[in-house]
Amino acid sequence: MKILVAVKRVIDYNVQIRVKEDGSGVVTDNVKMSTNPPDDNAIEEAVKIKEAGKATEIIAVTVGEEKAQETVRKALAVGADRGIHVKVDGTIEPLAVSKILKKIVEKENPDLVFMGKQAIDDDCNQTGQMLAAHLNWPQATFASKIEVNDKSLQVTREVDEGLETIEVNTPAIVTCDLRLNEPRYASLPNIMKAKKKPIEQINASDLGVDTNPRIEHIKIEEPPKRKAGIKVASVEELVQKLKNEAKVI
Amino acid sequence: MSVLLIAEHNNKEVKPFTLNAITAASQIDQDLHVLLIGSKADDVAKSLSEVPLVKKVLHIDHEIYENYIAENYTAAILKHADKYSHIICSANTFGKNLMPRVAALLDISQVSDIIKVISPDTFLRPIYAGNAFATVKSNDERKCVTIRPTSFEAAETTGGSAEIEKIDAADQTENTKFINREEIKSDRPELGTARIVISGGRGLQSGENFKLITDVADKLNAAIGASRAAVDAGYITNEHQVGQTGKVVVPDLYIAVGISGAIQHLAGMKESKVIVAINKDGEAPIFSVADYGLEADLFEALPQFLEELNKLNTIQK
Numbered sequence: 001m002k003i004l005v006a007v008k009r010v011i012d013y014n015v016q017i018r019v020k021e022d023g024s025g026v027v028t029d030n031v032k033m034s035t036n037p038p039d040d041n042a043i044e045e046a047v048k049i050k051e052a053g054k055a056t057e058i059i060a061v062t063v064g065e066e067k068a069q070e071t072v073r074k075a076l077a078v079g080a081d082r083g084i085h086v087k088v089d090g091t092i093e094p095l096a097v098s099k100i101l102k103k104i105v106e107k108e109n110p111d112l113v114f115m116g117k118q119a120i121d122d123d124c125n126q127t128g129q130m131l132a133a134h135l136n137w138p139q140a141t142f143a144s145k146i147e148v149n150d151k152s153l154q155v156t157r158e159v160d161e162g163l164e165t166i167e168v169n170t171p172a173i174v175t176c177d178l179r180l181n182e183p184r185y186a187s188l189p190n191i192m193k194a195k196k197k198p199i200e201q202i203n204a205s206d207l208g209v210d211t212n213p214r215i216e217h218i219k220i221e222e223p224p225k226r227k228a229g230i231k232v233a234s235v236e237e238l239v240q241k242l243k244n245e246a247k248v249i
Numbered sequence: 250m251s252v253l254l255i256a257e258h259n260n261k262e263v264k265p266f267t268l269n270a271i272t273a274a275s276q277i278d279q280d281l282h283v284l285l286i287g288s289k290a291d292d293v294a295k296s297l298s299e300v301p302l303v304k305k306v307l308h309i310d311h312e313i314y315e316n317y318i319a320e321n322y323t324a325a326i327l328k329h330a331d332k333y334s335h336i337i338c339s340a341n342t343f344g345k346n347l348m349p350r351v352a353a354l355l356d357i358s359q360v361s362d363i364i365k366v367i368s369p370d371t372f373l374r375p376i377y378a379g380n381a382f383a384t385v386k387s388n389d390e391r392k393c394v395t396i397r398p399t400s401f402e403a404a405e406t407t408g409g410s411a412e413i414e415k416i417d418a419a420d421q422t423e424n425t426k427f428i429n430r431e432e433i434k435s436d437r438p439e440l441g442t443a444r445i446v447i448s449g450g451r452g453l454q455s456g457e458n459f460k461l462i463t464d465v466a467d468k469l470n471a472a473i474g475a476s477r478a479a480v481d482a483g484y485i486t487n488e489h490q491v492g493q494t495g496k497v498v499v500p501d502l503y504i505a506v507g508i509s510g511a512i513q514h515l516a517g518m519k520e521s522k523v524i525v526a527i528n529k530d531g532e533a534p535i536f537s538v539a540d541y542g543l544e545a546d547l548f549e550a551l552p553q554f555l556e557e558l559n560k561l562n563t564i565q566k
Binding site for chain 2: 123128130132134161164165178213214218
């Protein structure tokens with residue numbers, strides 16, 4: 001069984017975002033970048049499945065500018081066998097990414113495609129479901145547990161009401177929740193070994209996919225700031241404030 | 250052209266977030282039709298028809314829709330979607346799962362999780378966990394939009410009398426099977442719609458200690474929330490998680506106890522009307538968004554808090 005894992009390079013989750021003054025976007029120069037956190041869970045799960053002897057090959061793929069390759073390299077360091085980098089400059093929307101990934105799936109014929117449920121930059125939560133639609137494959141989104149059977153998966157999904165379990169036939173798309181597993185760190189020897197693993201570069205334009213944005217970003221601004229609050233000295237004062245000033249209890 | 254809203258329900262009742270999404274959809278276009286896909290859900294169809302903002306209810310009734318499966322819903326939506334300028338649903342786990350599948354098959358670039366309708370093609374949406382707001386204009390001819398439910402008031406549910414039209418089911422997928430759903434039953438208000446939320450973080454130190462939170466929640470008739478750290482540590486189950494990848498809540502009062510205030514948590518609660526933070530670390534980032542901060546040991550403060558609440562003659566419910 002072959003697993004394709006899609007990863008995205010985003011601003012590190014610990015970075016405090018700064019909005020550009022001209023309203024054109026957020027500051028990315030000299031800002032720490034990392035793999036989108038739930039994509040790390042996706043890689044980890046694939047590696048665990050391979051370690052359990054149920055997968056033979058893991059391919060990590062990313063779509064993005066030159067430096068996006070770093071996320072593929074990281075995936076190789078934690079256990080992916082080879083990488084694919086689809087190069088594209090500028091903004092690319094989930095719809096276009098899903099069309100590019102469809103081309104990669106058609107080329108590689110994986111049995112499973114894993115990715116994070118949502119990227120923490122644009123917070124769209126679309127790509128996995130869109131890829132499943134293009135391929136007419138089943139989708140198991142927001143996975144917190146995956147059981148691999150012969151020709152199917154049993155997936156526990158995190159939903160508003162609690163947990164839901166579904167069974168999907170393979171080939172299938174799974175989008176991973178942060179609680180699926182605990183991503184491992186790459187060891188230094190594995191980071192060194194990863195440098196020798198192959199990453200195939202493909203230009204998005206060669207895949208015949210229209211990557212022009214359909215959504216115009218008119219303005220990016222800071223959210224309204226909350227007015228500064230106060231510190232209260234005691235529980236008694238807190239309750240009085242809530243009762244008489246804020247009038248919420 | 251009219252707009253089509255996809256209803257979320259359990260074949261007995263409409264889920265509350267659908268009512269918030271109805272409000273948003275009606276701001277896009279008043280000719281609002283609601284699509285109900287279910288099995289023996291006539292009561293749901295009736296209650297939707299009584300929502301004054303709804304102009305028409307399209308009802309697909311078939312046993313294959315007893316459980317919600319995105320693949321089956323998508324096929325049903327596509328069968329009837331071509332007359333509509335916008336397809337809309339709530340941006341909770343229901344709509345997040347469903348809408349991109351619909352959008353991709355219509356070749357539409359979806360606009361996710363909007364918090365404001367500026368015009369029928371322009372919307373405001375949070376990005377980077379709410380640390381920036383983007384004004385976006387969709388240039389697709391038709392739009393697929395998901396609505397952040399807590400950013401819109403719930404629609405009135407009585408007084409309307411929309412027509413209910415029965416329409417055809419679509420084919421069923423053979424590749425996805427529903428197995429089960431573990432719903433955690435509770436007498437408390439739902440986290441997403443509660444007037445008061447009290448949340449615990451890693452500072453609680455154990456699942457047992459969440460009883461301190463529960464006691465106050467009982468007194469205030471509050472929903473219980475948690476930070477991801479508390480959920481990951483196993484103190485409480487995942488459906489309580491508030492944050493970027495959990496639930497977004499906008500209660501009148503949010504009480505954060507033993508929560509440091511990571512960016513990802515703030516994303517889920519900082520629009521709350523009044524925020525209280527109780528934390529023994531005076532430098533914790535949670536204090537930067539709190540209207541009332543109490544620097545104290547929660548193990549002393551929470552019992553005292555309950556005691557003070559007990560002294561009050563009345564408590565708003």
